[in-house]
Amino acid sequence: MDGYKFESQCATILKKKHFKKIEVTKSSCDQGIDIIAYKHGKKYGIQCKYYTYPVGNKAIQEAYAGANFYDCDKVIVMTNITFTKSAIELAEKLDVDLWSNCPTNRFYSIPFRLMEIFNLALLIYGILALFSAKYSSIHLPISIDTITLIFVLSASIFGLLGWRFVLCNLVATISCLYLALHLIVLPALTSARYTYLFLLAFVPSGIYLVHAIWLYLSRKVFD
Known part of the structure; x- marks a missing residue:
């Protein structure tokens, strides 16, 4: 699996979580947001990180800035792995939701x-x-x-x-x-x-x- 396939997998996860109007953004100008989705009347900006090491502060900052660019109400960073302590602290400060250990295949x-x-x-x-x-x-x-x-x-x-x-x-x-x-x-x-x-x-x-x-x-x- 690569980053693009993981974005598709994240879109599938969001659909199972009852998100609506799920749209994967164009990679060339996504402004740090990979997916736009809606739930309970709120617009979500989601960044997907397929890593072999824990996600750090940069991803949180990119997602937060990108969500503001798209006028999103909420921000989510999804990853197949986990997050560093500093990233978790920053996410709590900026009210960014972190989804760790997202499954990468349907067998999970x-x-x-x-x-x-x-x-x-x-x-x-x-x-x-x-x-x-x-x-x-x-x-x-x-x-x-x-x-x-x-x-x-x-x-x-x-x-x-x-x-x-x-x-x-x-x-x-x-x-x-x-x-x-x-x-x-x-x-x-x-x-x-x-x-x-x-x-x-x-x-x-x-x-x-x-x-x-x-x-x-x-x-x-x-x-």
Whole structure:
């Protein structure tokens, strides 16, 4: 992948984030802005940086100046890697949004999409379990206690909202691990129907743990 392909990938990411009227600017006179997009009535100026090393202050300054040139309301810098500490500090000062670790291919998004479906299903189940205590008409195949319900809701909410954050991934890891042990593996061990297939219950917690480690290492290296 090169810079131009990464701009196209960033446009795809913005589309998935429900941005509208996404336009990639001409490279010869982009004034530091690679993409113009709109969301919630605001005009966004986006700069895309495909680097092998952390993005520094220059990119923040270019994006900020370019956004002013295009009369944008908000500024975003997107990169496949991360940002230096000074760049983060400057971005906070200038109110520039930083999107680090943007996926560079569609295969990266597969585990995210699978976990998104898993978490949505888990959240719906948790909400139904919450109301089942009040409404006798709601019958669930697996009844859960209050503590388990807390873990169900925390796993789904932190999983849905915190894919890009180490701490949220760790909370989701612990929650999914508890659910796997409490609801599937330990009950199966005490019955005659236990098979090694039940170990698949640990897959969600494993995905979150690996992703948390990857996020931590990718940021630690470039701090």
